Amino acid sequence: xxxxxxxxxxxxxxxxIYAIYPMVLILLVYNSDPRFWRALLVPAISYxxxxxxxxxxxxxxxxxxxxxxxxIKKEAEGNSFPSRHVFSAFVIxxxxxxxxxxxxxxxxxxxxxxxxxxxxxxxxYPRDVIAGAIIGIxxxxxxxxx
Numbered sequence: 001x002x003x004x005x006x007x008x009x010x011x012x013x014x015x016x017i018y019a020i021y022p023m024v025l026i027l028l029v030y031n032s033d034p035r036f037w038r039a040l041l042v043p044a045i046s047y048x049x050x051x052x053x054x055x056x057x058x059x060x061x062x063x064x065x066x067x068x069x070x071x072i073k074k075e076a077e078g079n080s081f082p083s084r085h086v087f088s089a090f091v092i093x094x095x096x097x098x099x100x101x102x103x104x105x106x107x108x109x110x111x112x113x114x115x116x117x118x119x120x121x122x123x124x125y126p127r128d129v130i131a132g133a134i135i136g137i138x139x140x141x142x143x144x145x146x
Contacts, residue, residue, distance in 0.1 A: 002071075003071045006072060006117055006120060006121050007071070007072055007121070009117055010072050010114065010117045010121060013110050013111075013113055013114045013117070014085060014089075016110060017088070017089050017107055017110055020092075020096075020103070020107065021043070021092050024039065024100075024103070025039060025040060028099070033099075035098070035099055038095070038143065038144055039095050039096070039099060042140060042144060043088070043091045043092055043139075043140075043143075046087075046136070046139035046140075046143065047084075047091070050082065050084060050087050050132075050135060051084065054079045054080075054081065054082065054084065055079065057079075057081050058078040058079060059078065059079070059080040059081035059128070060077070060078055060080060061076070061077065061078070061079075061080040061123055061124070062080075062122050062123070062124065062125055063122050063123070064078075068122060069122075070122035070123050071120065071121040072117070072121030072122065072123045074121075074123045080123075080124055080125065080128050081125075081127065081128045082128055082129075082131035082132035083115070083118055083124045083131070083132035084132065085118060086114060086115045086118060086124075086132035086133050087135055087139075088136065089107065089110065089111030089114050089115075089136065090108065090132065090133045090135075090136025090137050090140070091137075091140045091143075092107060092136075092140075093105075093108040093110075093111050094139070094141060094144075095143065098144045111133065111136075112133075115129035115130075115132070115133060116129075
């Protein structure tokens with residue numbers, strides 16, 4: 001039961017964030033909002049850079065080191081640092097914070113819960129999710145001010 005709840009929450013929060021983001025982009029286009037390009041490009045470029053960084057670091061996942069079966073279903077090896085799920089949640093949340101403060105705060109709260117779930121679920125170390133959140137926030141801030 002516990003494992004089902006962890007997996008369900010992990011999936012619901014992930015899909016919630018990934019569903020909100022394109023809806024906001026569509027609204028920005030519909031309203032001819034000039035922030036569209038930043039809202040699109042900041043997360044996209046940051047995602048590519050973080051993905052490359054992860055490949056270079058290639059940190060093992062907790063279940064690879066301990067031999068334990070993760071609660072969150074995952075079979076990938078390496079690429080644990082930083083957590084790309086948490087990074088994505090926070091870069092999207094920070095980017096959307098500049099468009100709608102309440103929405104950004106809601107997504108940051110969801111990203112925080114996701115971070116905890118990824119650690120409890122055994123697919124990331126705390127350092128992975130903390131780094132993912134920090135890099136996501138900094139990417140969102142820097143991207144919006146550059």
